[in-house]
Amino acid sequence: MSSYVVTGASRGIGFEFLRQLSINPANTVIGLVRNVKSTEAKVTAEINRSNKASEATARITGGSIDYLIANGARLPEGSSFVGFGELGKNPTALEEELIAGCKTNVVGNVHLFNLFLPLILSGQQKKVIAISSGHADLDLISKYEIEVSGPYAVGKAATNAVVAKFGAEYAKDGVLFMSISPGVVETGHFNPAQLSENDRQSVGVLATKFRKYAPHFQGPMTPEASVKHVISVYEKASVANGDGGSFVSHLGTKQWL
Template sequence: MSSYVVAGASRGIGFEFLRQLSADPANVVIGLVRDKAGSEKKVAAEIGRSNIHIVTGDFDSYESLKKAAEETSKITGGKLDYLIANGAFLSYWSGTKTFGMMAETPEQLEEHMLNSFKTNVVGIVHLYNLFLPLIKKGNAKKVIAISSGHADIDLVTEYDLDVSPPYAISKIGLNLAVAKFSAEYKSEGILFMSISPGVVDTSQQDMSQLPEADKKQFEKTIGIFMKYAPHFKGPISPEESVRMVTDVINKASVERGDGGSFVSHLGTKQWI
């Protein structure tokens, strides 16, 4: 039996982690979400397994994460094998500069940058610190951050990938935070690593409804992806992404030298 906490589990990749990890009835799977009631209804309707527990946990609220750690401890008997930090604040500017660095005002720039850092870096650092006592008592001792290939500076500079700067910058910060945790705790056998899930189809937005300028930027980004990876045929499903990320997690270890690493769903530096 293994115990898992998946933060950001209400939809997309996080929800798919709940589905796949709970397929083994011996596993205990805990999803951290903002809307507990809504997520419990969704789990009951779409998965319907009793080994899934939904707990309130918000990256933007230290107190909610603290309570989530306490509730998790009660469910698991004071220990935890795997902690998966999924979910993020994804900033889009308004107007025709949706994907760019030009906000309409300096105040808007600060708001989007600070919100990205608070949720995507500070929130996950709080999550890790609060759940570490449980991880230390677990068997697997694996702590995973779901990052993004947008945080690869070489990819950005070589292909002029200018999409979603606040999000990408915050993910770089997250990756370094993960490396720092690894530097401190790998001597205790705890694995910290960042994994990009690939280009995943998690959006419910109809791209045909985007403003014309945003459509052009989206098409430009897809063109960059195809230049970087000529085999690219479009986003993969959450099901495929989670299956591949889980395989990377299962193979990774401190002994193998994976501590503090940042890799893709392929287990390499190939992001697509």
């Protein structure tokens, strides 16, 4: 029996964490969301298990949690498929995107970790997992010329540094901090019908680069498959094994696809 807090649990990968972790009725799983009502309705409709969120939260916040999964993130709006040079044509918009991304994805996670650390320190498992992205891997960016999604990559790379710093500070207390990329996951961000012609072309170029990097790559996986991988990676990981502060993929390696 374990207790979990998952951020960004309203949809996509975060919602799938709620679903998979709550399969074991002995677990207590708390999802942090911005829209509580609509998420409660979605949990009832799609997971349909006992939903005692507020009661469990009150009980747990007075005690401990075993796992914190920092999944929620502000995803890029106009910068997913263009580079900094192109974004620089509108410096104000570029600056706003960088600051908004860092505020939610970097500063937000620093506060999240500090807020939940007292509960994590009282827990049994003591694991804090940040859902990162292969976009933050500097070698991948350089070697395969992955120039798109700059502001998002900056936020994820900075969060990896935050995770390593927290890991360094709390290793002595037995807390494992790790950044794990979930792989490329179909959560509604890759629908060609919703992309502009320019973005569709950029996706084609990106897909060619991905195929060069990973010839086996077939396209996005389901949230179910991704979350199973990520759980398996953090379950095997420990401070004692030297995993503290590390940044790995859903495969537990530096293979991002």
